[in-house]
Amino acid sequence: GAVVSQHPSRVICKSGTSVKIECRSLDFQATTMFWYRQFPKQSLMLMATSNEGSKATYEQGVEKDKFLINHASLTLSTLTVTSAHPEDSSFYICSARDPSRGNYGYTFGSGTRLTVV
Amino acid sequence: DAKTTQPTSMDCAEGRAANLPCNHSTISGNEYVYWYRQIHSQGPQYIIHGLKNNETNEMASLIITEDRKSSTLILPHATLRDTAVYYCIAPRGDRDDKIIFGKGTRLHILP
Numbered sequence: 001g002a003v004v005s006q007h008p009s010r011v012i013c014k015s016g017t018s019v020k021i022e023c024r025s026l027d028f029q030a031t032t033m034f035w036y037r038q039f040p041k042q043s044l045m046l047m048a049t050s051n052e053g054s055k056a057t058y059e060q061g062v063e064k065d066k067f068l069i070n071h072a073s074l075t076l077s078t079l080t081v082t083s084a085h086p087e088d089s090s091f092y093i094c095s096a097r098d099p100s101r102g103n104y105g106y107t108f109g110s111g112t113r114l115t116v117v
Numbered sequence: 118d119a120k121t122t123q124p125t126s127m128d129c130a131e132g133r134a135a136n137l138p139c140n141h142s143t144i145s146g147n148e149y150v151y152w153y154r155q156i157h158s159q160g161p162q163y164i165i166h167g168l169k170n171n172e173t174n175e176m177a178s179l180i181i182t183e184d185r186k187s188s189t190l191i192l193p194h195a196t197l198r199d200t201a202v203y204y205c206i207a208p209r210g211d212r213d214d215k216i217i218f219g220k221g222t223r224l225h226i227l228p
Binding site for chain 2: 004006034036043044045046049091093095106107108109110111113
């Protein structure tokens with residue numbers, strides 16, 4: 001149980017375009033999901049907390065107008081990288097917690113490798 | 118989150134037990150210790166968690182000191198597929214608290 005699906009796994013886009021990444025909780029409802037970014041040889045950096053039905057909470061230094069987060073249902077959160085630039089190329093990972101599993105922690109998606117050319 | 122400290126990297130021979138330490142001296146009473154690992158280009162994978170007692174599952178064992186200031190993750194018979202970055206995390210006990218990752222330990226399993 002507690003599976004999180006992330007799509008697409010890889011995407012290449014041209015500079016200046018926007019890219020949407022989807023994160024779905026397949027077998028549980030997640031009122032809260034989290035978005036991370038990871039550069040090569042670095043740890044995961046939390047970007048924002050996505051709350052179902054309300055605005056996302058962004059970590060300090062993360063541009064909310066550039067990284068649009070929508071959490072319209074209990075099983076889906078999306079991250080849109082707007083006007084992407086090569087420096088936005090990174091590995092993006094989402095996470096969700098199944099509240100019914102108590103302290104069994106968080107489940108992570110398999111990540112999306114974004115390359116901006 | 119309680120601050121955690123882990124060695125940057127470790128080597129372990131294939132077939133031997135891998136013991137990964139973590140220091141979490143500022144952990145508070147209701148904060149669990151979680152261990153995740155990340156294999157290259159994949160999302161983190163849950164391994165095990167505990168509060169006070171030692172824990173064991175099909176993947177690993179978790180030994181927590183009595184004062185809860187440190188813990189050790191044990192992979193009893195390491196294989197090459199256990200090569201990964203291992204993260205020790207102690208998030209706050211809030212219901213929707215976020216997980217903040219440190220730098221973790223890069224474990225190399227040597228053939």
